[in-house]
Amino acid sequence: MELFEKELSSELVYQGSFLKVYKDRVALPDEHISTREYIQHPGAVAILALTAGGELILERQYRYPARCVFIEIPAGKIDAGEAPLSTAQRELLEETGYSAASWTYLGSAHPCIAYSDEMISYYVAEDLTFSARQLDEGEFLEVFTQPVEQVLAMALTGEICDSKSIVGLHWLAAYLAGKMPVVNSR
């Protein structure tokens, strides 16, 4: 079955301070014309940071769209021209104050394929050293650590209900069990 949709034209219909929305005209597989609206996103990274004692670094952050506080793994947007691994190193330090001597790329996933082109690259960070965090202006988040087994349980009970974090924990469990097909850098 033919699935491909061909771009006919592309228009930036909303340019906010953060969000960029495009509306494209496309030719469907049956050659009918339709439109596709989506967010253009620079991509992001998410970090599974493991302490020597087997604890994972987590954050509590208020997320305005859903109007509640989420428990999440550290994550952040890729700056223009930045390599994803550099983003991961920068974000972990800024948000949590930790640097890591060992970085392992786990894989990438698309959080929202229906209406965003965002892709998130996941890394395990180990051999941690704490200095001091450097939050961006207007960024408010709490950092805490929890044993990995407890964190994995929280991803089943609903206590962790952020999909980005659940995907990371799924891969972390496979990594710790030696079942993750690992590529060491990206």
Place this chain on the structure above:
Amino acid sequence: MELFEKELSSELVYQGSFLKVYKDRVALPDEHISTREYIQHPGAVAILALTAGGELILERQYRYPARCVFIEIPAGKIDAGEAPLSTAQRELLEETGYSAASWTYLGSAHPCIAYSDEMISYYVAEDLTFSARQLDEGEFLEVFTQPVEQVLAMALTGEICDSKSIVGLHWLAAYLAGKMPVVNSR
């Protein structure tokens, strides 16, 4: 630490045929004023449909924003006033042609907490009967089945890289292992 952000005003800044974008003025925890832009979404469901032979029903669908074909579990948007379980039953039938006699609610997750209020409710569908699928106008997707163990492997290799599906598979694995704290309906 105070994390809450208070809404001061809310404006619909883009209303497309599919996407609704809001830009709100908010008071941050330190009382500085900032803006938050986000997609307002009606919510969605995703379905882990298991055949009697232990295969999972999957779809191949071209997703225009990322410009590629993804392997996904069946999913769809909740219509106005529709109960999530009804959406799940409707979407499974429309997209795949299957009805299920047994439905189990697994949990809910937020795919994109930084810029969308979308929440996805997950269900396991069992005791399947096939009739005929009824795709929406302009909807193109391939349906296939694969043994659950193989599907779980595909979620580690990158062959399945849709976060919505990886979250569902994470919960399905726990459900099949008897480790999922189950609520039977929602």
